[in-house]
Amino acid sequence: MTSPVRATAEQPAAGAPAAGPPARPSAGPWRRALGRLRHNRSAMIAGAGLLLIVLACVLAPVYANAIAHTDPFTSNASGTVVVNGERVPVLAQSTEGLGLGVTPVGPTWDPGNYFLGADNQGRDVMARLLYGGRNSLLIGLSSAVVCCALATVLGVLAGYFGGWIDAVLSRFFDVIWAFPVYLLAICLSVVLLTSGLHLGPIHIDAGSLALPVVIIALIYVPYVARPLRGQVMALRNKEFLHAAVGLGASDLRIMRREVLPNVLPTVVVFLPLMTALNMLTESALSFLSVGVQSPDASWGTIINDGLALLYTRPAITIAAGLCVGLTAVALNVLGDGVRDALDPNARLRGGA
C-alpha cells in the first residue's frame, strides 16, 4: 500500500507534473518512472491514440467551419443535401408507421457533407461528435483534477492529524461511499440543473459545464481519499517524520514537504484512471439527460439523441459510443502504464 519512502532531498518541488521532471544530474524517481513509462509499448500506443482523439476534438471548430461548413448547434430542419448527385432533404418524412416522425439523412461518408449523417434536428453528427468530445474530455479531465486535489487535501489531513479530524472526515467518506454513486450524482444533478448552485460567494448557472464537473468530482472523492489516508497513516510512524517534528517544523510544512511528495505518485496514478471513470460517469449522466444540457453536446447526449433513431440511423449511437469506449480504453491502458511505472502496488479498485 505504501510507496517506498524516499529522502525528501531527492524530491522535485511538490506538484511537479510527472511528464516534465526538472533537469538534474542524478535521475530522480519521477524521471525514472517516466523512463519506465516510455519503454511500455502499450501505454505509449494508448497515449498516442489519446493525443489523436484530443487533437481531433480541439480542432472541432476547424472541421465545422472549413470542411463541413455547418453549425452543429442550430437545427436545420428544412435544409437539403446532395447525396450521390441527388438533392434530398436533410430530414425526410418518415414512411414507416403513421409517418409522423422524421428520418434524418444517413452517413454519406463524405467529410464535407454530413459524414456521419444528421440527427433528428438536421445537425451534422460528425461535427457534434467533435464538439461533444471537447465537453466530455474537458469534464472528465477537470473533474478528475478537482477530485484528486480535494481527495489529496482531505486524505492527507485525515491521515496526518488522526483523532477527531480523521473521525469526522472518515465518516464523511463512509457516507458518500455508501451512497450509490449514480443515484447521488443524479439527485444532485436533478436539483441543481434547474436552479444552478448558489452557495455563498459561489454562483454556478444552471446550464454551466461546471455543474457536472463539481458533482462528479465530489462523488468520487472517497475513491481517492481513502487509500491516500491509509498511506499517510503508515507514514506517520516513519523516522523522517519524527526527525521533521524534532527539527521543529510546523504541521503545515511537514505535510507539504514530507508527506505530500510521498503520496503524490499515487495521486498521479489515479489521475488518468479517474479521468476515464469520470468521463464515463459524465456520459452516463448525459445519457440520462441530467448531465450536459442542450444545445451543448457531449458524447453522452449524442448517444441519447441517437436512442430514438437507433433502429433507423444506428450510426449516431455507435459512433458516439465508440468514441467514449476508445477514449476510456486509451486512458485506462495509459493509467495502467503509469501505475506500473510509479507505484505498482497501488490498489485502486475495491478499496478493501
Add this chain to the structure above:
Amino acid sequence: MIGYILRRFGAALLVLFAISVLVFLIFFATPGVDPAARIAGKNADPATLAQVRASFGFDRPLPVQYALMMKHLFISHDLTSFVNRGTLVIPQIIEAVPVTLSLVVGAAVIWMVLGVGMGTLAGAMRGTLVDPLVMLLGVFGVSLPVYWLGEVVNLITQKQLHDSVFSWVPPLGYVPMSEGIGQWALHLLFPWLTLALLYAGIYARLLRGELINALNEDYVRTARAKGLSERRILVKHALRCSLIPIVSLFGLDFGALVGGAALLTEVVFGLPGVGKLTYQALQNLDLPVIMGTVLYAAFFVVLANAVVDVLYARLDPRVRRA
C-alpha cells in the same frame, strides 16, 4: 468477534441515517431550490405556491418535515407519491425489487463463473494467447459504457439480425417467474450477458494479477517441492488465497448493483426494476419515491460493506482490533 459485529452494524445504521438526512437536505434545503415550485410548475402564481406549500407540509420546519417523512416510511408504511397522489411508495418498491434481483443475481452467476474461469486460465497460461485476450477484455470491462453496449445488443438482436439468427429473442421487457421460468430467463438473457460481460472482464483481470502474485509465494514453492501436480497447486493452493479479494469485491459490486447501479441496464432494456423506478421518480421529482428508493439502495450498499468487513474480520483477527 460479537463485539466487532455489533460495532460494525451500529456504524452501518449511523451511515444509513446520515444518508437519509443527506438526501432530504439535497431536495429540501439546497439554496435556491424550492420543492413547491417544482410541484406547482414553472410559472405558478404566489397563491398556488402557498397552497402547494401548505398542502404538502413544506411550510413546517425542516426537522419536522424530515421526521414526518421517516414516520410515513418506516412506522405507518403509508408514504404516498407527490406526483400520483394516493399511490403508495412502498408497494411500488416491493413490486420492483424482484426485477432488479432477477437481473443482478443472474448476471452475478454468469460473471463469477466466467471471471474466475478466465482469470484462472490466464494466470495458468501466462505467455500464451489467452493471457492478453483476458487482459484486453478486462480493459474493455472498465471502459465500455454498459448502456451503450446494451443498445448495440438491442440493435443486433431486435433489428439487424432479428429476422435471421436472433428470431427467438423476445421483445424488450420483463416477464415474472410465475409466468414460466423459461420465458423469464429468455427475456433476461441479453441483459444478463451485457451486464456480466463487463464485470467478468474486470474480475478475470484482477484474479489473474492475484494468481500471478500467489504463484511466486514461498508456499507454492514448498508445494512444488513436495511434488504436487501443477494443477493441484493452482486450484488447491494459489487459487484459494487469490479468491479472497475477489470475494470481497464481489460483495461490494453486488450490493451496489442491487442498490441502483443496475439503473442504466434497466433503463436500456426496459426492465421495470428499482433503478428504473428511481429514474422515473427523479425525472418528475417525486420526492417520497426518491427517498424510498435511495434508502433502499443505500441499505444494500451499506449491508454489503458491513458483511464484507465482518467476513474479513472472521478471516483476519487483526481487523477486529482496528
